[in-house]
Structures are given as C-alpha cells and as structure tokens.
Amino acid sequence: MDFKNNRYVKLSGVPWGAKPNDIKEFLIDCNIVGDPVIVRYKSGRATGDAVARLVRKSDLEKALKCNQKYIGKRYIKVEETDGDTFEKHFSESIAFIKEPFKLPSLDVKCHTQADEAKKQEVFRQADSNPKERVRYNEEEKMQEAGKLPDMNDRPKYTELKIHGNAFVKLSGLAWTANEKDVRKFLNDCKVHEVVITNNDKGKPSGNAFVQLDSKGDVMKARAHNKEHLCKRFVNVEEVEKQQFIRETERDRKDYSSFHVKMKNLPFSATETEIKALFKDLAIEEVIMMRNKDYKPSGKAMVEFKSEDDQAKALLCDNKPMGSRSVEVNKVEKYDVKTIETQHNFH
Numbered sequence: 001m002d003f004k005n006n007r008y009v010k011l012s013g014v015p016w017g018a019k020p021n022d023i024k025e026f027l028i029d030c031n032i033v034g035d036p037v038i039v040r041y042k043s044g045r046a047t048g049d050a051v052a053r054l055v056r057k058s059d060l061e062k063a064l065k066c067n068q069k070y071i072g073k074r075y076i077k078v079e080e081t082d083g084d085t086f087e088k089h090f091s092e093s094i095a096f097i098k099e100p101f102k103l104p105s106l107d108v109k110c111h112t113q114a115d116e117a118k119k120q121e122v123f124r125q126a127d128s129n130p131k132e133r134v135r136y137n138e139e140e141k142m143q144e145a146g147k148l149p150d151m152n153d154r155p156k157y158t159e160l161k162i163h164g165n166a167f168v169k170l171s172g173l174a175w176t177a178n179e180k181d182v183r184k185f186l187n188d189c190k191v192h193e194v195v196i197t198n199n200d201k202g203k204p205s206g207n208a209f210v211q212l213d214s215k216g217d218v219m220k221a222r223a224h225n226k227e228h229l230c231k232r233f234v235n236v237e238e239v240e241k242q243q244f245i246r247e248t249e250r251d252r253k254d255y256s257s258f259h260v261k262m263k264n265l266p267f268s269a270t271e272t273e274i275k276a277l278f279k280d281l282a283i284e285e286v287i288m289m290r291n292k293d294y295k296p297s298g299k300a301m302v303e304f305k306s307e308d309d310q311a312k313a314l315l316c317d318n319k320p321m322g323s324r325s326v327e328v329n330k331v332e333k334y335d336v337k338t339i340e341t342q343h344n345f346h
Helices: 020-026 057-064 083-098 113-126 130-144 179-185 215-222 241-248 271-277 307-314 333-345
Strands: 007-012 037-040 046-054 077-081 166-171 191-198 204-212 235-239 255-263 283-290 296-304 319-321 324-332
Touching: 007 057, 007 083, 020 037, 037 083, 046 057, 046 083, 057 077, 166 215, 166 241, 179 191, 191 241, 204 215, 204 241, 215 235, 235 241, 255 307, 255 333, 271 283, 271 319, 283 333, 296 307, 307 324, 324 333
Parallel strands: none
Antiparallel strands: 007 046, 007 077, 037 046, 166 204, 166 235, 191 204, 255 296, 255 324, 283 296, 319 324
16 A cells, blocks of 8 residues: 555544544544554553544545544544654554563562662653552552452543633643642632643643632632742633633543542551541541551541542641651542552451
C-alpha cells in the first residue's frame, strides 16, 4: 500500500479500558489503515492517548469533526499528528507485545547499595511515576490471591459533580503551583474543585480551572486578576461549564468527598491523636495504614460523616503532630476501596 497520502490523528482523553475497536467505532466514517494504537507507558499502563493512520486527507477531515465527541462518557480531543509520532508509538506497541515490561518483585531484598540502586533505576525506567508502578505491582499480586477487586473496576472516567454554574480559569501559573496554592489564592471564594491541567507531554500547562459555588464567587475570583501566585502574575477569567468540562476531562480525578489521606505521621501516632487533630469534626472511621511487614507506615486514611467536615479536614494540612508536619490530602475513590480491602485483609 502507498502510504505517502496517509494522514495521522491523535486522540486524547481516551478511557483507560478502551480497545482499538473502540477507536474504530469512534472514527466509524473514516478509513483507517490497520488498527489504531493505544499509547502506553513502558509499564504497559494506558496513557489515555491513541493514534491512528488514515488513508487520505478526506478521512482526516472526517476525524477532526469527531473532536469533543464522546467515547463512553468521556470527551475526546482529536487533533492531527505526524507520521513520525505514529511510527514511534506503533513501534513501542510492537516491542511491548514481544517483551512486556516487568517490575522487580516487591519481595526481593536489596542487600547492598548497588542492589538498591539497580532496583531504583528499573523503577525510573518504568515511567515518570515509579511509586505508582510499585503500587500497581503490589495490587496485581493481591488480585492473584483474591484479596483485591479486579483492576478493570478502576473508574474509566469521572463524572462532573455540579454544584452550580460558576467556573473560572487561572492562567500564567508557575509550574510548581498546586491545588493548595490556588485555594489560598482564592481564599475568599467557596471553591468546590481545582483542576490543574497538563500539556500533551504530561507537564503542567500553566492553567487551572476552578469550580466555584456561585456567580458571586466568580466576581470575588476576578477581583484577584493580575495578583501574584508563587511570584507570578495570574490572569483570572470566567469560563462556561462546557469549557470547564472539555478542558479538565483528561486531568480530573474521581476523589472521595468523605475521605482524606494523611502522610508523614509519626510512626508512634495513634488513632486517638488523629481524632484529636480533627477534634471538632465528625469522624466515621480511621484506618492506620501499615507496610507489608505490618509496621506503621506513617500514613492513615480518615473517613468523615459529611463533605463539609472533609473540606475542613483538608485545612489541617501541614499542622504539627509531634515533631512532624502532617500532610492531609484528598484520596481517589478507587484508592479508598483498595486501602479498605487491604486493611480488612490484615
């Protein structure tokens, strides 16, 4: 086949469980050469992107008309790409099929610094988040033993929880800016959600989209236009709900509204001390997380009886406990399920 007239498209925001046939069905009016390629990390986990080779320019035009349409309940971004990008991902997919990437066993003991260095180098090669690779490897082992739900139960998309129709975009953010920085910047506004978006390379885009409680909060947010956040001027503008959904779909996470995860706890920390930290809040349960040797990990998960109490708990981030400053963060719903399962198993 003569490939010189072929065109190429990239799809972003693809559900993790999508198959090549799902992409074909999405681009049903287009003539596709071979199968679309699901882009993956070296560890084999889907990145949320896919690429496809199209027969001719007219197929490209049809594909681009599918931009912002759905696969399942996810908005899909469709854009033209080049042959080099397609061939790169195609070659990587073939290599993965021939020799899937495998992480070293968590049970392997590193007796020397050289062994530990070698193990860490393998983790770095997995992808940009080696801790995630460890976590997934451990979960897969527990699944084989019947101690965890199937990985296919992980949510393939997140549903927007609408509290109102008030949304703003912050642009010009420093790459180091995080959700807590944005909430502090908008400290006089009632903030429901902050999404800091990433570019196609997975790096911070410099933009954040914020879901507010009311139009009055939008006016308060716009009053912060051109103020400093992390030593940079920030532009604040109102956006519509559809733009918020479209721009954040790829980067939104399905957080629990009732749980928080605590890190950097003293190893001697007790459930009583944690409840004392949240003394004015209604707590349903505290799970003291332990490592594989059943020793304190310095982490805990706390379930609150209301969303308001969870929001107040997040304000306790960096409060002292003993000689340490404790981290208090949101936790994804899937991780809640995993932690509860592991805890019940122990």
